[in-house]
Structure formats: structure tokens, C-alpha cells
Amino acid sequence: GDSVTQMEGPVTLSEEAFLTINCTYTATGYPSLFWYVQYPGEGLQLLLKATKADDKGSNKGFEATYRKETTSFHLEKGSVQVSDSAVYFCALRGYGGATNKLIFGTGTLLAVQP
Amino acid sequence: DAGVTQSPTHLIKTRGQQVTLRCSPKSGHDTVSWYQQALGQGPQFIFQYYEEEERQRGNFPDRFSGHQFPNYSSELNVNALLLGDSALYLCASSLYRGLNEQFFGPGTRLTVL
Numbered sequence: 001g002d003s004v005t006q007m008e009g010p011v012t013l014s015e016e017a018f019l020t021i022n023c024t025y026t027a028t029g030y031p032s033l034f035w036y037v038q039y040p041g042e043g044l045q046l047l048l049k050a051t052k053a054d055d056k057g058s059n060k061g062f063e064a065t066y067r068k069e070t071t072s073f074h075l076e077k078g079s080v081q082v083s084d085s086a087v088y089f090c091a092l093r094g095y096g097g098a099t100n101k102l103i104f105g106t107g108t109l110l111a112v113q114p
Numbered sequence: 115d116a117g118v119t120q121s122p123t124h125l126i127k128t129r130g131q132q133v134t135l136r137c138s139p140k141s142g143h144d145t146v147s148w149y150q151q152a153l154g155q156g157p158q159f160i161f162q163y164y165e166e167e168e169r170q171r172g173n174f175p176d177r178f179s180g181h182q183f184p185n186y187s188s189e190l191n192v193n194a195l196l197l198g199d200s201a202l203y204l205c206a207s208s209l210y211r212g213l214n215e216q217f218f219g220p221g222t223r224l225t226v227l
Contacts, residue, residue, distance in 0.1 A: 004156075036218075043118075043204055044157070079192040089156050099218060100208060101147065101170055104156030 002027040006090045006105035013080055013112050021075040021108045023064075023090035027103045031092040033066055033073040034102070036088045047075075047088070065095075116141070118207050118219035126225045127195050135190040135222045139207030146188040147168075147216060148180060149204040157204055163188050164210045192224075199227045 025031065032051045035053040042060040048057030053068035062077045073090060090105040119138045127133050139146050145164045149157035159172035163182035177193045186207075192199055201221050206216040 043220040044206075046217075049215070061203055089158075100145075100147075100214065101159045101162060101172070102149075102157070102206075102216060103159070106154070106156045 002031065002058075002092060002094050002103050004090050004092055004103055006088075008110055009087075009109035011108060011110050013110070015082055015112055015114050016079045017112075019075070019077040019080045019110065020109070021088055021090075023073045023075065023105060025073065025090075025092050027071075027092055027094060029094070030068075031094050033063070033069050033092070034091040035064055035066070035073070035075050036089045036091060036104075036110070038089065038107070040086070044089065080110070082112045082114055085110055085112045091105035118217050119201075119203055120205050120219040120222050122222060123220070124176055124223045124225075126227065128227050129195055129197060131195050131226075132191065132193045133195060133224060135192075135203050135205075135224070137188045137190070137205030137207075139186050139188070139220060140217050141204075143207035143209055145188050145208045145210040146182060146186065147206045147208070148188070148190045148226070150174070151202040151221070160190070169210075170192065195226045197226050200224060210222070 003026045032035045034049045035047040037047045050057040050066035063093040087107045091102045148160040149160040150155040162170040166182045179191045182188045202221040204221045205219045208214045208216045
């Protein structure tokens with residue numbers, strides 16, 4: 001079945017450092033891909049998405065490119081801030097069907113130090 | 115717009131008891147999905163409701179059941195609670211048709227003792 005694998009955390013960075021969180025997926029067809037962020041004590045917020053190959057999703061300085069050839073959707077940010085500290089989840093939604101069920105990775109905790 | 119709301123925020127139950135969690139979707143949304151997020155894990159899909167019917171179900175036992183009301187709000191019921199049911203339960207709302215974004219509520223933290 002469909003699945004998502006993302007790098008284990010925690011990832012600890014200093015403020016203004018470059019961030020990469022790796023995400024790869026297994027799916028049939030052409031899934032849509034997402035990054036969600038979860039701040040302490042809160043639910044999930046959609047950070048960015050891409051719905052077809054070579055699409056680049058971007059939001060709040062974060063970017064991710066849908067790479068079908070490598071089945072990857074790595075999250076990047078050029079300069080992280082303390083306020084970016086959170087858990088980041090990569091997710092996919094399968095192609096077709098009558099539902100928009102999301103399949104999540106296990107999450108990566110990012111801790112940014114001043 | 116209040117967004118997706120869930121109640122209660124926290125809940126403590128003992129093994130064997132039953133629990134009901136509630137969710138009100140974002141204004142204009144007609145579909146509600148429920149997810150279970152165990153500590154340190156990603157959310158796992160439980161089921162989805164549209165037009166008051168369960169449309170798809172994840173790999174969860176029949177102890178997990180749900181309901182959707184005519185106003186699109188939803189309940190998640192769990193019977194015969196086990197210690198392993200302790201988790202954050204997330205509700206997400208969306209529009210059924212098309213590839214629409216799911217909006218998540220803050221969740222209900224269930225602890226089973």
C-alpha cells in the first residue's frame with residue numbers, strides 16, 4: 001500500500017541555518033504530496049502542497065519540489081527561525097478514488113536554537 | 115470563521131469504558147475525517163463521513179464507530195477502551211468533491227488508565 005518515509009529527528013539547528021527534511025513516498029499513480037506542521041499543543045496546519053510531478057510548493061519561506069523520478073518531496077528553508085520549531089509531517093493523498101484520505105510519515109521534530 | 119472545533123480538549127478514561135468525541139467542521143465543509151495520532155507518531159486515518167455515511171475506513175477495529183449529523187458535525191465513539199487507545203484524536207474537515215484541502219482541529223487528548 002501507499003506509504004511515506006521521512007527522516008527521523010530531532011533536527012537541531014541554529015537560527016539562520018539551512019534546513020532540509022527528507023521525505024520519500026511509495027504510491028501507485030500520481031499522488032498529491034503535502035507538508036503539515038504541528039506546533040506544540042496544536043493540531044496540524046497545512047504548510048505547502050504539490051499535486052503533480054515537478055510542481056514546487058512554497059509558503060513562509062519553505063519549499064518542496066515533487067520529484068516523481070526519485071519519489072521524493074524534501075522540505076527546505078534557507079534560513080530558519082526559532083519560531084519554526086515544531087514537528088513537520090510529510091503526507092500523501094492517493095490518486096483517484098472517492099476520498100481524500102491522507103497518509104502521514106512519522107514526523108520530524110525541528111528545534112531551532114537562538 | 116471558527117475553523118474546525120473539537121470537544122473535549124482532554125479526557126481521561128479507564129480500560130473497558132466507552133468514550134465519545136465531537137467535531138464541528140469548518141463553515142461550508144461537508145466531509146469529516148478522523149485520525150488517531152499516537153505519541154511520537156504520524157496521524158493514522160480512522161474513517162471519513164459524508165452525507166451521514168461512512169465512506170472509507172482505515173485499519174481500525176469495529177470498536178471505533180462514528181456518526182455524522184445533518185449539520186455536518188460528527189462524533190467518534192470508541193467502545194471497550196484499551197490502554198493502546200491513548201492518543202490525540204484529530205478531526206479534519208473538507209469538501210467531498212474535488213481535491214480539496216483538509217483543515218484540522220486542535221484534537222482531543224484521550225488518556226486511558
